[in-house]
Every structure is written in C-alpha cells, then in structure tokens.
Amino acid sequence: MKTRFAPFVLICLFSSSLYSQSSMEGKNVLIVYGGWNGHQPEVFAKKIASWLENQRANVTLSESTASYVEKELMQSLDLVIQHITMSKMSNRESRGLRDAIARGVGLAGCHGGLGDSFRNDTEYQYMVGGQFVKHPGGQTDYKVTISNTSDPVTAGINDFNLKTEQYYMHFDPNIEILATTSFSGEHDAWIDGVEMPVVWKKNYGKGRVFYSALGHSEDIFDVPEVWNLMIRGIEWAVK
C-alpha cells in the first residue's frame, strides 16, 4: 500500500514545490501611495503589499514621492508600484523615478494611481503611456474585452462585465493593448462606439510598464479577472 502511494506523494511534493516558486520571490518592490483619498491609496497599497509578502518579495511602503530621490533605495529595486491620484511631485522626484525605470526597474499600477497622477508632468505621462481625462457617467455597466488572448498577462482570462468607472484616456500609440472597452454614447453621444484601452503594457528605456485602468475601489479587486490582470501585470513588469 505504502509503495503504491509513494510515487503519488512524490509527485504531489514536487508539484507543490513548483507551485510555491514565485516569480516575485526575493524581488525588491517599492510601493508609493498617496494623493486623492477617494481612491483609498493606503488600502490598495496594503492589499498589494500583503500579496507581495506572500510571494516572498521584499516590500518597502512609502507615503512620499521623496523616495524617488533616495539613490540607494532606487538602485536596489526591481519594481515600483505607484498609487497616487493627482497630487504633485518635484522635477527631481519625477526624474528619479523615470531614470530608475529607464535603467530597467519595472513600473506597475492601476486606475488613477498610475494613470491620473501628476497632471502637469508630461514626462511622467510619456513614461506611463496614457492619462485619464474623464469617466463619463461615473459608475456605469460595461464590458472589458480581452483583445490579446495569447499574452501571459491575459491568457485564459475571458471577457467580463463590470460596474465601475469607465476610464476615457488620452493614450500613447506606442502602448501594447491587452484589453479594451467600448463607450456607449449614453452620456456623451459623440463618443458612441469609441474603443478605449483598459489594460496595456509598454517599455520605457529598459523598464517594463504595466497599467490597468481598473481599480476605483477595493471591491473591484474581488472580481477575479481584475485581480488576476493586476498581479500578472506586476509579475510581467518586474525586472
């Protein structure tokens, strides 16, 4: 009986050790959060930090863009996750972040925390690949269409429906679009049928940048597709 089960037990042990290996293990991740409180930056930062710690990443949480000019910290990083809606940072801080990403540190984030930060900083926007301008109608029902089904970030994820803010963005033609949404025209007739990126990835120098427009409130991450897109994007972006 025992010998018959031994191979099965071995397979289980082997696959569980494979399963527990995370691409985030040992990675140095800086999470910087703040800005407009309506997006619950601290709640988001702690949720992501908790997941990263479970993946055995080394997480530094910061409430200030002053971290972007801490040379030793920035040089130690594999990934920056930012959640700061609007707000401002100094030119020096902006350059500190951009230089790190250009050197190969990854950058990931969602919603206003990455895509509506530092409205007066076009160099920052050039790095991220898009900028929020409006969410017509506020909370609306819409469909997210996976436009690239073979990418590791989206593989196996089907189109899904949501009720949340539908971001209308000015975006960079250089982004690689992974998921889109279509506007109905119910709130602004002239945008009827406009297709808008929801999830994208891109490069900035040697760095990888991942963005998802989804993430207005904590409960939106209970939607498995939203959460999976986010964590897979983080795994893709890390150095």
Ligand SMILES: [Zn+2]
């Ligand atoms: Zn929002």
